[in-house]
Amino acid sequence: MIPAKFEYMKVSSVGEAVDLLEKHGFDAKILSGGHSLLPAMKLRLNRPEVLIDITGISGMDSITEQGDEIVIGANCTHSQLLRSELVQKQVNILAQAADTVGDVQVRNKGTIGGSLAHADPSADYPAVVLACDAVIVAEGKNGSREIAATDFFEGIFTTTLNDDEIITAIRFPKIAKGNYQKFYQSASRFAVVGVAVVRDGDSVKVGVTGVSDTPYRATAVEEAYAGNGDAAEHAVDDIEVMSDHFADVEYRSHLAKVMVKRALEA
């Protein structure tokens, strides 16, 4: 449980972090909560030469109301999110999901920005940002840009972030009604299936994590719901479902339908 050698740098601004990313390229990794990165490094499955610690950047751990949106700094920890009155009131589904992440230690250290950038296919937040139509704000050498959640996840542990970009904030529209349902894996407590449902009048938006190697918007469910069909039955339409010794394709597909149904009925 000893990582390979690396250099550690703590930065105090986003610009500084971006400069270092540009300089070190693939050899560098951003460190925020470290609760996915450090275990992988200790097993020497991941061996970056440079760690850029962004936890010292001021203002990146704030939660603010900006017009119709709640803006979450990328360095906000899971604990911060689940305890924030603003989040509880305006994006309650995010607080619900934050409360299911890991254990107390993980929630106190891990961050939303780190989790999204890591893009673990079984993480909780991807379902939520997809269902909320949240926007991920990233900064790189060419300045700041906004990425729609639906354009963000590309595959297992991969996103559309450029190599020189870091997530600085996530913008959530205010969500009146949402529900997150998680079926956790007994060992890791990651999601075997996680389903986020956001209601908007008579329509719903459904984000699903854990089922496929990339989290997805269950558009087939959304359409069936609008058409008063049996929406949950469409949870894995056209989806390549993952398999492991906790949940094979048949069972995971079934669970996805159950969790969609529960989230829709909640």
Add this chain to the structure above:
Amino acid sequence: MGNYVGKPVKRREDARFLKGAGTYTDDIKLRKMTQSAFVRSPYAHAKILNIDTSEAKKAEGVVAVFTAQDGCGEFGVPCGWQVDFKNGETMREPKHPLLAKDKIRHVGEAVAIVIAESLELARDAAELVSVDYEELPAVTDPKKAMDKDAPLVHDDWKDNAAFDWCIGNDRAEVEAALEKAHHVTEMEFRNQRLAPNAMEPRSYIADYDVNGDKWTLYTSTQNPHLIRLLMCAFALGIPEQKVRVVSKDVGGGFGSKVYHYTEECLVTWASKEIGRPVKWTSDRSEAFLTDAQGRDHVVKSKMGFDKDGKIVAHLTDEYCAMGAYLSTFAPAIPTYLHGTLFQGVYTTPLIHLNVTAPFTHTVPVDAYRGAGRPEATYLLERIVSKGAREMGIDPTEIRFKNFIPPFDGVEQEGYQTQVALQYDSGNYEGVLKKGLEMLGYEDFRKEQSEARKNGKLIGVGFSTYIEGCGIAPSAVVGALGARAGLYEVGQVRVQPTGKVSVFTGSHSHGQGHETVFAQFVADKLGIPMDDIEIEHGDTDQVAFGMGTYGSRSLSVGGSAIMKSIDKILEKGAKIAAHKLEAAEEDLDYAEGKWTVKGTDKSVSFGDVSLTAYVPHDYPEGLEPGLDFSSFYDPANFTYPFGTHIAVVEVDADTGRVMLNRFIAVDDVGNIMNPMIVDGQIHGGVAQGVGQALLEEVVYDEGGQMITGSYMDYAMPRADDLPMIETANTVTPCPHNPLGVKGAGEAGTIGSTPAVVNAVVDALAHLGVTDIQMPLKPQTVWKAMQN
């Protein structure tokens, strides 16, 4: 009883543990100490073609790199128990080398040790050792290991069997009774492999002192003297008196730290080679790959009943994995610690168990909490419940019908089983009756039928277990193949001031001996607990010891201390009589003083102690000093028993099992400290529930362990468990001075089948008769679909 025994005295050791102030082996740092890292095989079965250590030897901070070519290759660690084949052929006992030389036999087997100035440098250099392997096909399933075309783990023999074995009545007789039985219940299942997961990983420091040609080995073990004996006499061939083994604070063992491991032997050898202390501490990944594991039986069983539900015969065939090599006690686990419990608490007249024990391309299997007895209990308690359901008999009724009637082992004789053992004392109806009261059985059945109408799946499961512990009479185990005696040593040294040091060969790695032992010593001597110190875990301090496992510390280790206290009081009485100018037989001893009967003339324990060490006015011919050591060899095993009841709810949509209630009524004989007994039961139940619902070591076809971290190996957590409702009955053990039976393993042995029976009960109306452990949501859901 006195001031302490029977009371929930708080654990004295907890002050340092709760403050993080314990001294575990890895906390020890010696002058000029080096650190080490192992190069381990990524393959389950492979030929080693070449090992190149040249780059590693040149790396920064490297002190030495050793492979099997470097002198340690001639050594191997021994097995401590011999079980020969039924046909008389000697047990196949392959050499268990300190480092693999030509062939790899399980993932994680070590091929080289890298010793460096720091752990970081050792790890970095270990990556520079280059090993060429030729991968070979592997077999990890114990039944498949006996297939004709199975890959051989050891080429010296024509198949993978280490031995085969049977116990009980004549097989033909049992088969004939099954033919004639009114009803026969059959089961086939896997008692899955488990990883022990002690919180503290194994850790060793070997320190060779060139001036005295002596070694000190600091080791996280459950039995320091046995490690010294095995390592000196059977592994390295070094004189025993030259080696001191120290094992003070140890963070859990559950059996996995009983055995003499290759790593501790190798660092001892290496320390002399380099003339410096060598430390190795396992990390969690290595613990999964190299700590001896538990269970791993493939079981096929038949139980016959008469028309009233009385059991008439029981026949079982099992394949029980040994792993790649024979670990220290491995052959005893699926045999003498398993087959001897097939009587259970029932009057079954005919029993036969046949065991085939193959080598497999896996880490070795050995004793893990309960060791052989959980596997026996699981089978018995599942098949009795299954039989009851098939015959339309209530699961509690079938148990009452078949129970061995109560016997105390004093007025009534012990119960002679069909499988060698004689039970000491028991009241099996008593624990079930008490459990049913706590449960409110009738109300539960009403609630269950209501719930079913609403599609809610709830169930109750019973387990009425017995176990054999307090191991063990030396002559008996010797006759059964043990290569050691299983007595214990207890020394009581009264200091001149009347304070007492107790040296025990038992070893505490969480059990609370510093408290419990002091409680009964204080009561017996009539002095405060604060005047008593319990010392353990150092071969230079403690005369000898066989260590702690098999729930033996109080019944065997405690009894040895009791013998020494008797000797102290006998000699003390002589000194007291001299001081009081009275005859010994006219003295009473109580509350820490000798009093002349019918007078107020007395002398205190402290006065007598001082006189023993300042013998100016002293009985003629009596030796000075007050210090006695005793060996206690038990007359029999002890047989705790109990009833465990689980109440579960199954999520109909997902198959997730929720354990809503767990009732444990245990009879562990006399209870010294009810809080510690409760704690042992709680921990044991958590591990038993872990096996039922969550835990399994999974190997893939190639022999890779795919559950090698806590991301994939599911341990029970606090929120997986309800508040555990405990109660006790007390049936004293008739053959040891404390009347105690042992509480360390009961929780694990009793609990597992109760949980599985409860889930089957919840789903029975859907046609479910059996589910394979662990009861993962997926497994339960699939059982419901079929």
